Amino acid sequence: MNVATTVSVNNSANESVDPENIIPRIALSGWLGIVGVVGFFGNLLIVSVVVIYPKLRTITNVYVTSLAMADMMTCLTIPFTIVGVVSTTGWPLSDAACVLVAVVSFVCTGSSVWHLAIIGFNRMVLITMTSSRYRKIFSKSHVLIFLLVTWFIPLSVILVPYLGGFTRLGYSDGPHTCSDIEENEDGSENLIHTYLQATFLTCFPLALVLFFYFHIFIFIRKHERNKNTWKTNSLTRESVPPSFWQKLAADTAGTSQSMTPIGSNDAAVPGASSVKETAQTLSTSGNNKVHPTAATKNNSRNSLEYKITKNAFYVVLGFLLCVIPYGICILGGYGPGGTPLALAFLLFNSCLNPLIYGTKHPQFRSSLGKLCRGRFTGPLFTSHAVGPVDH
Structure with a gap:
């Protein structure tokens, strides 16, 4: 009996090992490890410069900092994802730990998309409306409400169906990750979480993002046309x-x-x-001319706002470049069997944002350079009509 039991256990262990899939899973784990390290320390730098330099504490950067913290938490779950991917005997830790990893992963990933929507709304109000209107919409209480919404929506989408018993979370044997389980206990298919995630954590916030930036594009294009017309008429008047x-x-x-x-x-x-x-x-x-210093300041401030808005749109493009291949891999089932190749694209967005802010954002690029040189003081540019949010 003991010999038979021993042979049975050894055979089941050997059957759980998949030699054909373990190599690509190890390669994927190496990539995820690089993404986790770069993403964690990169987002840590973004949070650090906002804490160190008070002039970076603008209303827009409140949401940028919260986005960086969401990406940091996503990077902290990557080691547990690697454990599940390379394991040949299933999830080695407790079921509660797997559920916690799945909840944190879904909440942080969904919150990132809603952060992009709030940032886009912030830039649209700042550029297309007056300063007084902007300060009224983004008052102290409203900033806090918007910030809570970016976290509350994904948390509700994950926890409410799970606590109500409509969905299941745990270790999925297919992709070898802690995620939602698309099968009920009786074996029937359950896609409630998939539909909720696709609607409220992907499609709806991305539609808002595209609407906000399209409105900004139309406004800037109209503004540039009016400015060019004014310049032409001004030159005509000055020639007489x-x-x-x-x-x-x-x-x-x-x-x-x-x-x-x-x-x-x-x-x-x-x-x-x-x-x-x-x-x-x-x-x-011909005699009423704008003071050259004031005109220069206004132009520089407007130019700064356009650069910041353009950088925020780069972040949106980066997310789309990550989520589109992710969706293709999920729907088409591409990748080696048992390998969650889609995660390689989705999690890459966690380390992509710090790279964009460090190279494209005028304020963060300057402050990161000062931080690397050990300069913790000095004047920095302040966002127009935003000001510090110390109030």
């Missing part, structure tokens, strides 16, 4: 001597007076008032 406009104003005023009956006003003659005002405005337009 100011004396011409003054003479035109005097002639127009005299003509209107001669055509107007005694005791009447300019409104009695249609167009007389508008012609006079136009001529007077044109006569003084």
Whole structure:
């Protein structure tokens, strides 16, 4: 009996080992390890510079910091994912630990998408609306509410169906990871979590992101057209001597007076008032010039805001470049058998954001350079109409 039991246990252990799939799984684990290390320390730098440099504590960077913390937590779950991927005997730890890893992974990944939506909404309000309107929408209480929403929605999507008994979380034998289990205990298929995740953690927030940045693009394009038109008209006015406009104003005023009956006003003659005002405005337009220093400051601030918005859109593009291959691998079942190849693309987004902020974002690039050189003080550019959020 003991010999038979021993042989049976050895055979089941040998059957659980899959020599054909263990090599690609080890290679995938190596890639995930690199992503985890780079992503954790990269996002740690993003959080550190916001803490060290007070002028980086803008309202937009509140959500950037929260996004970095979500990516850091995702990177902390990667070692447990590696354990499940390379294990040849199933999940070696407790079931509760596997459920916890699955919850943290889904919440942090879904929260990242909602952070992108809130950042896009913040940039749209800042660029397309007035400063007073911006401060009213993103007041202290509203900033906190928006921040809680980015975490509450993915947490609810995961926990409510699980605690209600509608979905199952644990170790999935197919991809060898802690995730949702798409089968009920009776063997029937259960795709409730898949539909909820696809709707509320992917499609809906991404649709909002694309809408916000499309609105920003339309506004900036219209603004540039108006600015070019104003420049063209300004050059046309400057090419004519100011004396011409003054003479035109005097002639127009005299003509209107001669055509107007005694005791009447300019409104009695249609167009007389508008012609006079136009001529007077044109006569003084050459003398009323914007102060060069103020104009330079406004241009630099607007340029800074455009660069920050462009960088935020780069983060969105980076996420799309990661989530699209992830969806293709999931739907098509691509990759070696038993290898969660889709995770190689999805988790890469956790280390991609620090690379984008460190190379493209004007404020973070400057502050990271100062941090690497050991300079913890010094002036930095402040985002226009945002200011520190110490209030």
